[in-house]
Amino acid sequence: MAEDVSEPVEQIRLSEREMDATIKELCRSKADEFRMLGYEHVAGTDIWNCLSEKYEKNGEPLLHQMVNDILSLKVTTLMNWMTMSIYRNNARF
Numbered sequence: 001m002a003e004d005v006s007e008p009v010e011q012i013r014l015s016e017r018e019m020d021a022t023i024k025e026l027c028r029s030k031a032d033e034f035r036m037l038g039y040e041h042v043a044g045t046d047i048w049n050c051l052s053e054k055y056e057k058n059g060e061p062l063l064h065q066m067v068n069d070i071l072s073l074k075v076t077t078l079m080n081w082m083t084m085s086i087y088r089n090n091a092r093f
Helices: 016-036 044-058 061-071 075-091
Strands: none
Touching: 016 044, 016 075, 044 061, 044 075
16 A cells, blocks of 8 residues: 655644635625625625624634635525614614
């Protein structure tokens, strides 16, 4: 049997600014996906606000978990969150 002699994977460390830019770009990309599905008024900030509300309750996750949350976000989850946000904001007035 041949022995696996692969080199160790080099870890890349992102600065906070680079990480923020990466997350923003992922949110914009997800918003673009939703717009292609006909949800024309979705913005990257909507994606982030939807997910960050969950993070306020549970604490900020690791980067790979945030990426997974963004990429796997379903349009129904976002639409439910947006609807509830409207109700909450209207109730405050």
